[in-house]
Amino acid sequence: MGEWLVVTNLSKSYGVSRFLFSKKKRDIIKNISFSFKKDSVAILGESGSGKTTLIKMLSGIEKPSSGDIKLNVTQSPKKKNPISMIFQDYWSAINPRFTVYEALKETMNETDEKKMLDEMTNILKKVGLSADVLYKKATEMSGGQIQRICIARSLLSRTQVLIFDESFSSLDLIVVDQLLDLLMELRKEYKLKYVFVTHSLELATYFCEELLVLKDGEVEESLLVSNLMHSNSVYVKELIKAQI
Numbered sequence: 088m089g090e091w092l093v094v095t096n097l098s099k100s101y102g103v104s105r106f107l108f109s110k111k112k113r114d115i116i117k118n119i120s121f122s123f124k125k126d127s128v129a130i131l132g133e134s135g136s137g138k139t140t141l142i143k144m145l146s147g148i149e150k151p152s153s154g155d156i157k158l159n160v161t162q163s164p165k166k167k168n169p170i171s172m173i174f175q176d177y178w179s180a181i182n183p184r185f186t187v188y189e190a191l192k193e194t195m196n197e198t199d200e201k202k203m204l205d206e207m208t209n210i211l212k213k214v215g216l217s218a219d220v221l222y223k224k225a226t227e228m229s230g231g232q233i234q235r236i237c238i239a240r241s242l243l244s245r246t247q248v249l250i251f252d253e254s255f256s257s258l259d260l261i262v263v264d265q266l267l268d269l270l271m272e273l274r275k276e277y278k279l280k281y282v283f284v285t286h287s288l289e290l291a292t293y294f295c296e297e298l299l300v301l302k303d304g305e306v307e308e309s310l311l312v313s314n315l316m317h318s319n320s321v322y323v324k325e326l327i328k329a330q331i
């Protein structure tokens with residue numbers, strides 16, 4: 088199986104103000120290289136290890152200080168950046184003043200109103216929602232429903248890689264289960280790749296086939312879930328212990 092993402096010598100540092108007029112650079116991601124081969128990957132690591140900073144660079148939200156990110160997926164002509172991020176703070180993912188219709192329309196190129204509505208209805212159905220939600224505002228919907236809207240919006244914009252940043256951590260387990268089932272179905276139909284930033288080893292092992300473990304801005308380990316028990320990462324070992 089080929090590598091669909093190859094990251095080489097990637098670094099990110101932020102300027103931190105120390106004294107008046109003096110800025111010191113702080114290295115957050117430190118010259119890391121890795122690749123993803125499997126369709127579903129989890130990024131693990133202690134709080135502050137650089138997970139969010141890394142995925143912000145993968146999705147193009149942040150520019151790397153140096154290094155290279157190469158994505159080997161078939162590029163859709165309709166989409167410049169084929170990677171979408173689904174945030175933890177899903178309430179701010181959709182403008183609360185927007186109706187679902189407006190939130191979806193934002194990402195579409197279609198100008199024919201009828202075709203656009205058909206496409207929206209179709210995609211809402213795929214994510215398990217009825218067209219009734221189109222004229223509701225984000226504030227009138229549950230967390231699970233908003234996550235589904237975010238996924239629908241990514242599908243409409245022809246995304247090929249979905250990155251979830253602790254997106255499910257505030258949802259109840261039944262809703263998470265339903266969302267994972269949905270993602271499983273969509274993966275095949277849309278040939279999607281998933282990346283989950285998570286603190287949950289359960290989610291990582293249940294849904295993912297490959298793990299990337301970060302520690303203090305460096306890659307501590309990159310391994311297949313099937314080799315989990317041979318992990319050398321202290322963090323992963325602690326997660327396993329906590330689960331038993």
Ligand SMILES: Nc1ncnc2c1ncn2[C@@H]1O[C@H](COP(=O)(O)OP(=O)(O)OP(=O)(O)O)[C@@H](O)[C@H]1O
Pocket residue numbers: 101102115132133134135136137138139140141
């Ligand atoms: N814009 C920024 N400017 C300065 N420092 C930043 C910025 N964004 C993140 N950092 C710092 O980078 C480090 C890594 O943060 P990051 O959010 O990537 O970690 P994380 O592994 O995702 O943590 P968590 O699991 O708690 O979400 C932290 O020390 C954070 O304070």
